[in-house]
Amino acid sequence: MTQDVDARAAWDALESLVEAGDRAGAEALLDGLEPLESVRVVARLDEDVRARLLALLAPEDAADVIEHMPDTHAADALESLSPEEAARILEELPSDAQADLLGDLDDDDAEKILAAMQPEDARELRELAAYDEDTAGGLMLTEYVDVPARSTVDEVIDSIRAHATEYASYDIQYVYVVDEGERLVGVLRLRDLLMAPRNRKVESVMLRDPHSVRVDDGLDELMHFFEEHHFFGAPVLDEHGVLCGVLRRSGVEAALAEQSDETFRRTQGIVGGEELRSMKLLLRSRRRLAWLSVNILLNIAAASVIAMHQDTLEAVIALAVFLPIISDMSGCSGNQAVAVSLRELTLGTIKPSDLRPVLLGEVGLGLLNGLALGSLIGVVAWAWQGNGWLGLVVGAALALNTLVAVCIGGAIPLLLRRFGKDPALAAGPILTTITDMCGFFLVLTLASLALTHLV
């Protein structure tokens, strides 16, 4: 609890420093906080105080704060600054972070900020931002060192030394060797440079035909590239073999983590972008409702199956107790199969056309688990109402519906992927609608068939 008081104190103090326009004070305060603590303190500031804080800080310090913010906060904060202030801060970030952030801005705001940047920087950034976020182009850095193939080892070392300040912020591990057309012809490892005679041409020291990725390679391909090769980075080439940037393994891993988080959020119904509670209430409400309103319509459609069998229900009112159970349990069983299919698609052990092995894998499991769950609920129904037929109807319905649920749950992600739809977003609602309809139908139809034994 002391920590909590500290955080609130830091937060109040930071707000006062911003009000007072005390740059040195604000910088000192932020420097003194633990990284995790500073994330929380900045996140809790009012939107306008946060913007004023960024305008107040030196651009490199503001860039530091921006990098620690969740992406949506960062974009909002940049938009609330003047384009000149935003441009100065943006220029302090690494190229991949610049491109990411630019992609999160409104087009208008992005254009204004680009216009306020150095024309050359703006041109490069525009190019970077044009790549799809989850491709090598969207993930690469443009901070790298390249040298002509005809240079000597000595010249390369001199050039690294001459640019020492500029290169200080790069993570130099490889020097890239290019021909006159900027096409990649080889790679120099720093340690080879260290051991090579200084008058040798780099051509004779470099590794030829280096492994590389294509600028339009997607996340799946990049993941498998880095699984295949134990590199910590790779050169990125365009379709003519021209070197465009450098891709870090950690960049790909980070994008994969982001993708997993996104998958999770979408299955939980957080769509239309990340939500943080510091965002405007109406925006949050609208985004959540967009998802809920689709679901409520699907739910009403599924429940209409019950409405159509109202007479059966009226005769055996005990069934009403089991309808929500069957709906929920079938959803649970189906969701497990969805998760396994999504995982297998990610790992690459199945591909979207592999419907057969998936269904084969689920049928047996559906029979087993259906039998187990059906027996359990059947016994409960029997014991509660003292009617074995009720147990039989409810148990058989859940058993059959479990089989249906796991088969559909296993198949849906493959089918959605095949038709280019996002499985994380659509699999859940489609699954539960089908299993609800099917489950309600099964229990009420079986009950109407056995009606004489139930009443």
Add this chain to the structure above:
Amino acid sequence: MTQDVDARAAWDALESLVEAGDRAGAEALLDGLEPLESVRVVARLDEDVRARLLALLAPEDAADVIEHMPDTHAADALESLSPEEAARILEELPSDAQADLLGDLDDDDAEKILAAMQPEDARELRELAAYDEDTAGGLMLTEYVDVPARSTVDEVIDSIRAHATEYASYDIQYVYVVDEGERLVGVLRLRDLLMAPRNRKVESVMLRDPHSVRVDDGLDELMHFFEEHHFFGAPVLDEHGVLCGVLRRSGVEAALAEQSDETFRRTQGIVGGEELRSMKLLLRSRRRLAWLSVNILLNIAAASVIAMHQDTLEAVIALAVFLPIISDMSGCSGNQAVAVSLRELTLGTIKPSDLRPVLLGEVGLGLLNGLALGSLIGVVAWAWQGNGWLGLVVGAALALNTLVAVCIGGAIPLLLRRFGKDPALAAGPILTTITDMCGFFLVLTLASLALTHLV
């Protein structure tokens, strides 16, 4: 579709080559496949054929295949080999992969394999495997280069040259400088080594007081370390400042991605470890049932609320149609709030004790969305049965229950985290049980209050 035929052909061919004991043929076939294709081909082999393939290949090629397998396959495959074969393959993997894999094995099998390794290697591996998986110790590599502080630049370069073959598989970017007690005193960047006069002592060239992480630092701390510092790796120290290993940014990113995937799987009810459809049916069934059986009991408990109001339901049978809708929609609303809380905990914008801001953020939203969803379902009920009171009862129940669901959904992950429980695993079932009970209670109690207007 051609691709599919190719995969099956490759799979058949590989099986025949394994039967025939044709090492060269199997190696050539695997080499010729696209990485993604080879994952699929190997994943589809029968368990015993997969094991024989690994025994057949040269250890370094077998290690290559192992690294591409999903972890559970890899562990199973190693267990089915003789301890000597498994040890030879294991020794070809990087130290962090060795430790991971060892952790996935049964203790008995792990011991046998360790006994078959070089004693020194086994001792090191045992130490590595003892660290918690998601700490710096569990993620670090032990392949790094360290030199005594009193060496000269020349000696360091000579030593790197002398160990060129051994170091070839390392990703050398830094050389770590240690004192007599193996405590870290500085870091040498290769590029500084490149530019420094050769007779200088490394003490005078190195960066002093390098940033480092502690061997027991957890994933959260490591993530924030790499957010704070733009390094691609960091030295890992024990409590005495002794250098134990090197942690790569990409290793932390990969562990975060794995954690997100795991969170997702757990919320979907895949517990007790990853499931692949190539695993034994009974194991898969048992694991899924472990989760389902808890859920069905919770469902029965929730449904007992309906059973207690059976007379109301009997009087107004139309209510039975709305019970599953209210149950499902409240679950959806609550899950959205769960997802946002989990995200904010990960980003660090809230901590487990921040119940107040979370609830404040959800109350307003719950009122808005409850009003929207309640009105919609109320109008549907009214239109369907021509009874405004039914609409009012159903609508009010959903509106109120939406408010309850978002507040509970927002709070549960914080409370679970505070009590050291896994929010991903428990949040869903707890949420839906409470919201079901509360929803059923609301709609049936409101209906019994308005009973004279409903019948």
